[in-house]
Amino acid sequence: MSEALLDIVKAELGHEIVAELRTRSSVNRDGETAFWVDIIYLGERGALSIESKQRVIDGVWSLLDVEDVSPVVSFISAEDLTLEAAE
Amino acid sequence: MRQLSDEFLQCARRRVNGPVAERTETDLRRATSDLYYALFHAVCGSLVEPLRTHTENPGFKEIFALLYRKPDHGRLERKSRQALGATSLDPRFKRVAQQICGMKNKREDADYNPLAKMVLSTIASDLETVETVLEDYWNADAAARIGFAIMLSDRELR
Numbered sequence: 001m002s003e004a005l006l007d008i009v010k011a012e013l014g015h016e017i018v019a020e021l022r023t024r025s026s027v028n029r030d031g032e033t034a035f036w037v038d039i040i041y042l043g044e045r046g047a048l049s050i051e052s053k054q055r056v057i058d059g060v061w062s063l064l065d066v067e068d069v070s071p072v073v074s075f076i077s078a079e080d081l082t083l084e085a086a087e
Numbered sequence: 088m089r090q091l092s093d094e095f096l097q098c099a100r101r102r103v104n105g106p107v108a109e110r111t112e113t114d115l116r117r118a119t120s121d122l123y124y125a126l127f128h129a130v131c132g133s134l135v136e137p138l139r140t141h142t143e144n145p146g147f148k149e150i151f152a153l154l155y156r157k158p159d160h161g162r163l164e165r166k167s168r169q170a171l172g173a174t175s176l177d178p179r180f181k182r183v184a185q186q187i188c189g190m191k192n193k194r195e196d197a198d199y200n201p202l203a204k205m206v207l208s209t210i211a212s213d214l215e216t217v218e219t220v221l222e223d224y225w226n227a228d229a230a231a232r233i234g235f236a237i238m239l240s241d242r243e244l245r
Contacts, residue, residue, distance in 0.1 A: 026192075028164075028191075028192055028195050029195055029199070030160060030161030030164065031161070032161065032164055032165065034188075034192040036192075045207065045208040045211055045212075046208075046211065046212075046215075048212070050215055050216060050219055053212065053216060054182065054216070057182075057185055057189075058185075061171065061185060066168045066171055066172075066188075067168065067169075067172075070164055070168060070188035070189070070191075070192060071185075071188065071189065072188070072189045072192045072193060073189060074193070074206075074209045074212075074213075075208065075209060075212045076206050076208055076209050077206075077208035079208070080206045080207055080208045080209075081206075
């Protein structure tokens with residue numbers, strides 16, 4: 001699953017910009033299962049276009065069984081994680 | 088009928104784009120919550136769009152409030168996922184449904200998980216996306232928009 005997700009993300013955003021993909025599941029207060037996809041990208045905040053982000057979201061939704069799971073996609077600049085680690 | 092939704096977006100913008108030195112963890116959590124509620128109130132507002140006339144009649148107010156409050160958070164999430172399966176769904180509504188599912192879960196994390204890490208780039212990205220999908224939502228045909236809101240709020244539709 002993670003490899004297929006990574007392929008979709010890299011195909012849409014470009015291999016060189018995707019640093020890492022983190023996934024996890026959780027159950028929310030309404031008993032619904034969420035599948036979190038955190039996409040860590042290289043470059044500054046705002047480096048990704050709205051169109052490319054939408055294509056990634058569409059790709060993630062198409063890969064998951066959304067009858068039972070809510071995909072939750074986040075785009076995280078590696079710059080933020082570097083700053084966080086430095087604090 | 089989009090006033091509350093627009094105001095939640097404005098709040099998120101202020102919190103995300105405010106002076107860096109003054110921005111707090113709470114601002115990022117509240118901005119995430121604001122974005123979900125902008126989507127939630129967009130659906131609520133669409134439900135009452137057919138009742139455009141304003142009146143002081145207590146019966147009218149009761150019906151207005153009943154309709155506006157019909158969406159339930161858990162049901163909204165489930166119906167949003169189901170709506171994606173509808174082959175004829177306008178892509179603009181599909182994106183709203185995707186964002187409802189995503190932002191609802193992010194909002195719960197922001198509001199209830201003390202260990203959640205709020206990252207500015209994520210929230211700024213969510214702000215840009217929600218602004219765009221809601222702008223497209225309000226620009227869609229009103230009858231189709233109302234039909235979509237009813238679909239997400241209907242208790243019986245499975």
